Each structure stands twice: as C-alpha cells, then as structure tokens.
Amino acid sequence: MGNRAIAEHAPAAGFYEEKGRFSGLFAWIFSTDHKRIGLLYMISILILFSVGVVFGFLMRLELVSPGKTIMEPQTYNSIFTLHGVIMIFLFIIPGLPAAFGNFFLPIQIGARDVAFPRLNLLSWWLYISGVVFALLALFTGSGPPDTGWTFYAPYSTQTGTNVSLAVFAAFILGFSSILTGLNFVTTIHRLRAPGMSWFRMPLFPWSLYATGWVQLLATPIIGITLLLVIFERLFGVGVFDPLKGGDPILYQHLFWIYSHPAVYIMILPAMGVISEIIPVHAHRTIFGYRFIAYSSLAIAGLGSLVWGHHMFVSGQSYTADVVFSLLTFLVAIPSAIKVFNWVSTLYKGSIVMETPLLYALSFIFLFSIGGLSGLMQGALSVNVHIHDTAFIVGHFHYVMFGGTGFGFFGALHHWFPKMFGRMYNKTHSRIAWFFLFVGFNMLYFPMFILGWMGMPRRYYDYLPQFHTWHLMSTIGSWILISGLILMFANLIRSLRKGERVGSDPWGGSTLEWSISSPPPKENFEEIPRIDHGPYEFKGASKE
C-alpha cells in the first residue's frame, strides 16, 4: 500500500520526460545524456545477446547427436565464429561498463554526467557501426568468416572467407571500447562530488576505473594486430606469413596481450556489481573495502601479464611457459581476496534473499568453479592434456557467462527499479533465476567432463561414447533458454505493468538510492557533499 501512495505523488517519469532538441527516436540516438546512452547500449547489447544465444542454441542442437544433424560443417564453423564474435565483442566486453557503467557511474560518484558526453555518444555510434560492419561481413564477400573469434594467423590471412570486414568491425568496436574507458577514467578523476575521496567511492566505480585502464592500454594492441591482418590480406605485407619470414606465433602474442586482459575487462565490472549487490541485500557494510578496491587494480595489473598461458602448446619457449604459468597462479590471489570478502560481508548480515542477491550468490559459486578450473589449465602438464578441448569451453563459459553474464543479470535486477521506477514480479524473477542456474550448470558442466575425456572444441562431430554428455548439455541449453525467455518476459512486462517504487526499494546506501526513480535529467538538483564511506547503513530499513 505504501508504494501505491508514492505512485500517486511520484514526480513525472524522471529523465524520460525531459524535452531536448529532438523528439521521438532522435531524442535517444542523439542524446548526450549518460542515462539515455546507457539504455541505448543496453537495448543494443541485449538484442545482440539474443542473436548470440540463437547461434549457441543452433550449435548445441547440431551436437545433440553424432554426425550431421542440422547443418553442414562449414556452416558450423561460421556459426561458432559468429557466436564468439558476437558474445565477446558485442555483448560481454561492452556489456556492463557501457550499459550500467554509463547509467550509474556518474550517479554513484555524484556527477551530472560523464566527463565527455559527446564522446560518449560517439562511442555508441561506433559500436553500432561495428555491429553494421560485422553484419555486412556475414552477407557480403565470399562467405561468413570461419576462423573462430580469435582470427589466428596464418589461417585468417589466407582463408577465402570475408575475414577483412569482420576484423575491421572488431577494430571499430575496439575504438568504441577505448572511448568508453577514456571517458570513465577521466570522469572518475575529475567529477567525483566534493568530499568523495578515492576511498569514499563505491566499489562499482572502482572496478570501472581498473577496467578503464585495461581498455585504454590493451585495446590498442588488438587494434594494430587486426589492422596488420587487414594489411596482410590486402597488400601481402608479410609480418605474420612464414613464407615471408613472419612469425604466426607473434600474432598469438599480440592477440592475447589484448585478449587476456580483455577477460578482465569482462569480469572486473561484474565483480564491481557483486560488491554493490551484496552489502545492499545483506544490509551490512562491505567487509574489506580497501582490499576489494585494491584487488581490482591488482587484477587489472597482474591480468595484463599472463597472456602467454593461452599459448602453452603453440610452440613458444619453455621458459615462457614456466613464467606465464607462475604468473597465472598469482592472479588467483586478488580474485580470491574478493570472494572471501564478499562471503565475509554476508556473515552476520541481515540478509534478504531478493533476486539480485540470488544472482550475486550464483556468481560467486559459478565464478569460483570457472576460476579454479582456470588454475587447472594454468598448470603446464594439465594444460597439454586439455588444451583446445571442451574443458576450455566449459571453463570460459563458467567465467564469462556464469561470472559476467550472471553479474549482468544481477545488475539488471538490482538496478531495474532505479532505472525504470518500477519493480518486476519477484516470484517470476526467482523462477527464472532457478531455470537459468540449473540450465547453466547442466549445459556447461558436462563440457568439463567431455573435455577431460578428450572431446576437442570447435568440432562438428564426435565419437559415440561422448553422446550422453552432449545430449545432457543440449538439454541444459533448452532449460537455460527457457529461463532467459522467462526473465526477459518478466522484465519487459514490468516496464509498463510493474508496481511503482520509491527512490530506495532495497535500502541501499550509495548515491543512486538517494535520488528519485527513475533519476531526474540532471541526476542531482544540488551536487551532494560526501562525508562518509559508501556502505554505511544507518538503521537500514526497507520502504
């Protein structure tokens, strides 16, 4: 009933009502408001996510039984390439920073917008152009790319499929990602509200700060690498072509110098989200704030030094193998620090099991499995056994989907009432979570077993003895997809039908919960002065 009363007196629908220079669609795609750009990103990202899910579904369907099921081998090659390119470059990398980072970073640090609003809009436009080029690569030239998302030379420089355009798309997407990182780092340096020292900043901005630096320093390396692939294809320059003296392993170095840190571009913001969700729903200040903040930087730093562990069987030197293996084990330390601190925060907290917390807890569970299986691969001898098997596929889906994906969904449920001013159906959201969690484990856990048994990744066919696990995995994909449909249906329905909420439905303590839902155009009528840390709950009570 309390909420009803609020609904009647609630102010107009926040920034959605704001009249700008344009109206209709243009009011969105030419808006420099960080909240609108965040939502633009979110919509585009979720559409592409669904496309990626469809490709994943098709792959699983093909693997439901040995031999040809629904598609030709070449089609399968293209589909796993597209699934990878879409999920990595178009969903996970921009996912949390560009959608939720844009929306909440300025609000959480008490600013009216990011440092460079127009650059922010440009970065969305670049993202869309990248998407367009990626789509063009599918339908033009001589067939969609079949290299896998890694575009390994020398195959990528020689295959007849339309690699150049796809690589160019990835280059543009990289530029978009750089601009987002640049914007966030500058924003955090310059626009924190008066009194908000570095250590009064919530942990989500901290994780975005670390991510921003990785985006800035690692992305240019993939940029030049992809350009070189294009030069190689167009002009035959020869830097990766063994016939001309080039060394394809250097391609792998350059690729992973970016793409391993890119894993941290994906996971760090998700860790930031978890660090927001847990204290709010446990109604208890975060345990080890400084350690979580520093560990974000440590992960970003150490994570940039371990790229060689993707190349243990590539023919790189044994010395490099040992060095990179050792460093890989070190990255586990800051990640574990975070996990222990989250668990400690829950201890003796006043836990309310809302949907976001369910996602946060499953993040911890799934990410731990993903992370620890990563350590197994970091060990040299084990790596030789499981390299390029389904084990790897299981591992990175646990980290990326179980980690970042569940973090994304957690953020979606945590901030949904703030972004739209309405609450979703909580029962339905819990059922959807249950389907997702069960489907996820059923889909990806068999991959660990398959990989251990020797099932190679990216294979279109398999031996009969793998059938049971493949079948189980495919059934898992159906459960997972049902969960996704239920979750999105619930959220979309709640956009219009959901119950209106006040400014602080969870009893949160960071700045976004101090302004109305949805936030007004300028976020804050008056920039707040900060005189305490981000997670100080004073007799926290729910509305």
Add this chain to the structure above:
Amino acid sequence: MEDESPKHGLVGYGTYFLTWFALLVLTALTVTVAGMKLGSLSILTAIVIACVKSSVVLFFFMHLKYEAPVFKIMVLVVILVLAIFIGFTFFDVSFR
C-alpha cells in the same frame, strides 16, 4: 579531490628554443654515432638517445615538467606497461 591543476605560469620562448637546440644536437649525435660502426653497441646508443630525446619533448614541449604528479605517474605506468609487453614476449623469443 587531489590537486590536478598545473602549478606553473608561462614557459618562456627561450626555453622552447633551448629544447629545440638540444634536440638538434642529440639528432646530430645519434647520426654521428650510427656512422661510427660500434657494432652491437650502436643499436643501444640509438635507443638511449631516442629515449633522451623523447623525454625532452615530453617534459618541455608537452609541459609534463609543469604538470601535477598524477600526469607523471600515468606516463610512467604506461611506459612500464609497454616495456613489459615487449619484454615478456622475449621470454618466448629469446629462449625458443
């Protein structure tokens, strides 16, 4: 908020001319040294001189000398990162 504002007034024209002159001298030096056939040392001296020249450009032309510490730290970190990227690749290349 930490102070990120520059702490200088104006840099004189003369400073820039001196900087330029130093750069020209260093260029002449690196060209001369390259002609001296020092063998394996020649690449080292070339790199060292290039590093000195670029620091001169960074500190004077690009005003880094007069900027707040946060700028200097950032530049240092970035150079370090690049050095690590190149250096770690040699763990592979030199021992293959």
Add this chain to the structure above:
Amino acid sequence: MSATGIAVEQHKDYIGAKIGMWLFLFTELLLFGGMFLLYSVYRSKHPAEFHNAAAELDTIVGTLNTIILLTSSLTMALSIAAIHRGNKRLCMILLAITIVLGTCFLVNKYFEWGAKFSHGIYPNSEYLLSFEKGEILFFGLYFTMTGLHGLHVLVGIIVLTVMLTKIINRPHRGVVFEGVGMEKLQGAHLAVLGERDERVWESEAIDETVRSVAISFKYLPVGKRIRVEEYANLETSGLYWHLVDIIWIFLFPLFYLIT
C-alpha cells in the same frame, strides 16, 4: 592599453580535457607499441638482414625529416606560448609554419616511398620477394610503420588547420548566461577590472527582469596574460602533434640508422 580581467566562472573542465587527451595519447603509444614489439622481435631474429636492408634507406632524407618534425614541434610549442601571451598574430603565423612543416614532411615521405616503389620495392612485389626473409620483414615493417605514422601526421595537419581557422574566425569569445546559470548572477553587478583591480566599468544590478547576459571579450595583442584555460583546445592539439614527433624520434634510428 588596459587589459581586461573579468572573473567569470566557466563550467568547462580544462584539466579534464587534458587528462582525456593524455589518455588518448597513451592508446596511440600502445598502438605503435604493438609494432615496436614486432620490430624488436624480428630485428633480434634477423640482425644482419635488417642491417643490410636499412642500408637501402636514405639517411639524409631521414635526418632532414627528423629536423623538419623537431622544428615543427618547436613552432607548435611557441604558438601555444604566443597565444598564452595573447599574441594572436604570432600564434597564427607559428601555427601556419607548423602546418607547412608537417606538409613538407609528408612531401618528403612521398618522394621517399615513390623512389622505393620505382625500384620495385613495395609489399608483395616480385623484386622484394626475391630478398632474404629478414629484409622482406624489414620493408614490411618500414612501410606499415612509416605509413601509419604518416597517416598520423596527416591527421595532425588537419586538426591544426581546423584550430587555425577557429582562431582566425573567432577573435571574440562570448559567454552567455541563460536559465540555470542566471541565479548565480542574481543581485550581482558585472564589472571590468583594471590592472590594480580598480573598476573600469560596471553594469547595473542584475535582477529577475534580466533574462540573459551576454559578455564578449576580444583578445588584444598586449603583453598581458590571458587565462591559460582558454586555449585548452590548442594545447591538446599540440600534445597530439608532439606525440607524433616522439614516435618519429624512435622510427628514425630504428629504420635509418642501424646500418
């Protein structure tokens, strides 16, 4: 001639702009860094071939281009120094010289590349493919790195030209207060202060009947300081130009001097 010293609060973060530009420069540095990585690996693998191939390049042209770029960096820095001192004319002259020098660099590059092409040395040419592998790599890297650097010089020239036209076309700078900004001025007077803070001119009190206040200033070529922040755009463009110079400072010895 008296100078103007109007204390008006501006809602633009110039230090933020500078941080943003530096961050962008870092990405540029890493972009070239990837290629320096390739260069260093291939050079360590094929020292003799790199040595021989470098002999094909003309050290004199390389040195000339180095001097041109260094001088253009000087004029760039001087041009910013000039605008800091309010000397618009000198600033424009120096900026124009910078642009001309940048163009000279590219023209030299054009002839240098042209000479290589006419000798049959270009990526994937039959003549080049008959070389040793290390030499093919050297020229592959030479064309990619100097080409990409040239592209950056071109972008720099375009940016500086835009800055130049802006400075030419906008001798005045206007500040307009409307709506939100107005309440800051409510009840206040605008004043022009002289050198010793004496009031040269003062407006009437601003009350709610005043809808907007427009102030325009003219930058006069006097030896008096004008606020540094006004020229942030030129400064950030200058940073970019200097970075391009720094890249060349490394390219020059690596390609021309290792013979």
